[in-house]
Amino acid sequence: MGAIALMERVIGGILTVATVLVTVAMVGLVILAVVMRYVFGAPLIYSYDLSTLLFAWMVFLGLAVAERARAHLAVDVIDMALPGRWRGTLFAVRQVAMAGLSLFIAYIGWQLFSRAGMIMPSLRVSIGWLYAALPIGFALLALFQLLALARLVDGSRSESA
Amino acid sequence: MLGLAGTSFVVLLALGVPIAMVLLALSLLWVWADPAVMDVAFAQRLVAGTQSFPLLAVPLFILTGELMNVSGITRRVMDFAMLVTRPLTGGLAKTNVLLSTLLAGMSGSANGDAAMQSKILVPEMTRRGYPAPFSAALTASSALIAPLIPPGIGLILFGFVTDTSIGQLFVGAIVPGIVLATALILLTHILAKRGGWDAPEERASWDGIGVAFLRALPAIMMPVLIVVGIRGGVFTPSEAGGVAVAYTVLFILLYREASWRDIWQALVNTVVTTSAIILVLAASAAFTWILTFQRIPQEVGEALLMATSDPTLMLVMIGAILFIAGMLVEGTALILILAPMFMPVAQALGIDPVQFGVVFVFVIHLGGITPPVGTVMFTTCAITKVPITAFARAVVPFIATFIVVAALLILFPPLSTFLARL
Numbered sequence: 001m002g003a004i005a006l007m008e009r010v011i012g013g014i015l016t017v018a019t020v021l022v023t024v025a026m027v028g029l030v031i032l033a034v035v036m037r038y039v040f041g042a043p044l045i046y047s048y049d050l051s052t053l054l055f056a057w058m059v060f061l062g063l064a065v066a067e068r069a070r071a072h073l074a075v076d077v078i079d080m081a082l083p084g085r086w087r088g089t090l091f092a093v094r095q096v097a098m099a100g101l102s103l104f105i106a107y108i109g110w111q112l113f114s115r116a117g118m119i120m121p122s123l124r125v126s127i128g129w130l131y132a133a134l135p136i137g138f139a140l141l142a143l144f145q146l147l148a149l150a151r152l153v154d155g156s157r158s159e160s161a
Numbered sequence: 162m163l164g165l166a167g168t169s170f171v172v173l174l175a176l177g178v179p180i181a182m183v184l185l186a187l188s189l190l191w192v193w194a195d196p197a198v199m200d201v202a203f204a205q206r207l208v209a210g211t212q213s214f215p216l217l218a219v220p221l222f223i224l225t226g227e228l229m230n231v232s233g234i235t236r237r238v239m240d241f242a243m244l245v246t247r248p249l250t251g252g253l254a255k256t257n258v259l260l261s262t263l264l265a266g267m268s269g270s271a272n273g274d275a276a277m278q279s280k281i282l283v284p285e286m287t288r289r290g291y292p293a294p295f296s297a298a299l300t301a302s303s304a305l306i307a308p309l310i311p312p313g314i315g316l317i318l319f320g321f322v323t324d325t326s327i328g329q330l331f332v333g334a335i336v337p338g339i340v341l342a343t344a345l346i347l348l349t350h351i352l353a354k355r356g357g358w359d360a361p362e363e364r365a366s367w368d369g370i371g372v373a374f375l376r377a378l379p380a381i382m383m384p385v386l387i388v389v390g391i392r393g394g395v396f397t398p399s400e401a402g403g404v405a406v407a408y409t410v411l412f413i414l415l416y417r418e419a420s421w422r423d424i425w426q427a428l429v430n431t432v433v434t435t436s437a438i439i440l441v442l443a444a445s446a447a448f449t450w451i452l453t454f455q456r457i458p459q460e461v462g463e464a465l466l467m468a469t470s471d472p473t474l475m476l477v478m479i480g481a482i483l484f485i486a487g488m489l490v491e492g493t494a495l496i497l498i499l500a501p502m503f504m505p506v507a508q509a510l511g512i513d514p515v516q517f518g519v520v521f522v523f524v525i526h527l528g529g530i531t532p533p534v535g536t537v538m539f540t541t542c543a544i545t546k547v548p549i550t551a552f553a554r555a556v557v558p559f560i561a562t563f564i565v566v567a568a569l570l571i572l573f574p575p576l577s578t579f580l581a582r583l
Contacts (some may be wrong), residue, residue, distance in 0.1 A: 064431070
């Protein structure tokens with residue numbers, strides 16, 4: 001115990017707070033847009049683009065939060081059927097393979113980000129602000145996929161000790 | 162190619178790899194194999210998969226359901242449902258069904274509904290002498306009403322991936338939702354009478370029922386507000402989601418029963434659920450993009466059309482495929498992957514998209530309470546501590562009832578299309 005669990009808690013906590021803030025901003029913006037249109041007769045032209053931009057950040061940063069909550073949709077019949085040791089091995093192989101995949105997606109996402117030149121018209125900012133969510137989200141997902149594994153190894157070591 | 166992709170899909174899934182990761186891995190393998198497709202273009206598609214305003218309805222209605230559960234509205238609706246069903250045989254079991262129906266407008270997902278009722282109703286049912294496996298099976302079954310009565314996350318996703326009007330799907334699913342609730346009440350009546358559980362009690366005073374009704378009214382009004390707002394062109398489904406959140410927040414402020422910790426947890430749950438669903442959506446959109454290059458959806462469609470060209474038979478066949486698939490794989494993911502593939506087939510045979518959507522979403526959710534794998538079943542069993550084997554035995558009459566309801570929806574298209582076409 002110690003370093004890994006602490007790191008997991010601190011980064012996980014920061015990420016959770018960040019995604020909740022993004023969500024609150026997104027929800028607030030959708031409600032504000034309806035109010036502006038009907039009550040003040042002055043529609044917010046940037047509300048669609050800004051709310052979908054916030055949505056992308058909510059989803060991609062949320063990937064790691066969902067991994068932490070073990071919420072990614074999966075079929076676990078074989079896991080349940082396997083005896084403990086084999087289950088651990090399968091889990092380890094799976095986490096490493098998935099982290100590799102996530103890192104690769106983060107890498108191509110980074111390439112996408114570094115080529116971004118377009119400006120989003122209604123917001124007048126670079127589309128890079130949108131694309132950056134992909135590499136950052138998947139890099140963090142990879143980190144938490146590995147942290148879940150590290151915690152398991154840590155846990156079984158402290159158990160046997 | 163199709164065989165290889167299909168086999169690796171099933172194997173990876175069985176090994177417990179999350180569905181989204183399986184879809185991403187298979188798509189990337191294809192991107193590498195074909196030099197004409199750039200991986201940056203693939204990355205761009207993944208991000209583009211999230212950039213759609215209608216999709217915001219998903220987190221907004223999830224948040225509405227989460228907030229409702231902590232607001233105190235649930236308890237008020239339950240008080241009303243209990244008063245109404247008190248003079249009936251198996252009163253508390255009927256409360257279970259009625260509560261799911263009345264709260265359906267605020268909880269868009271079957272799983273949320275099942276979790277909430279497992280916590281608050283099942284212990285009370287056990288105290289009144291119902292066998293726990295029956296209570297668990299009933300709770301899981303009545304939870305299937307939630308996705309049919311507006312708003313339903315499954316209907317939103319179906320409408321999104323097949324380009325069907327979400328407003329029409331919402332309206333179209335109302336009558337099927339009521340049919341389902343009625344069928345469940347009938348079944349509950351028969352089972353409770355035969356088992357001799359929970360004898361009728363004295364009727365509550367009309368004044369008492371009236372007061373309870375007024376207290377429950379805000380929740381019952383929600384589907385009306387949403388449907389009228391969307392169909393009347395006042396707001397889009399996503400904006401309706403925003404209004405629904407604001408509406409629920411109003412009651413949180415009014416009742417003052419939710420703690421900050423509850424609200425925080427509701428927000429975190431919304432992030433987690435949304436992120437998991439939208440990752441599958443973005444990954445399956447990218448995967449479908451690749452399948453289309455390979456003409457796989459067309460091949461599947463042609464194969465299905467070769468088997469039959471009768472619309473009713475086709476619905477039965479697709480229904481059977483979805484039911485079996487739903488027993489093994491999470492329903493939401495199946496909507497995202499299979500709906501775009503099957504929709505052209507339905508259209509080729511002149512099946513109404515709204516009827517198709519309602520049948521599709523209903524049968525997919527049915528898989529959620531069917532062993533061996535079912536999200537709603539797992540949730541209910543985990544909370545009520547009923548073993549899966551006991552649940553599997555108790556749920557049989559419910560599944561039989563659902564198959565009858567599915568048959569009605571298939572044989573009588575107006576059940577789902579009449580209101581939608583009004």
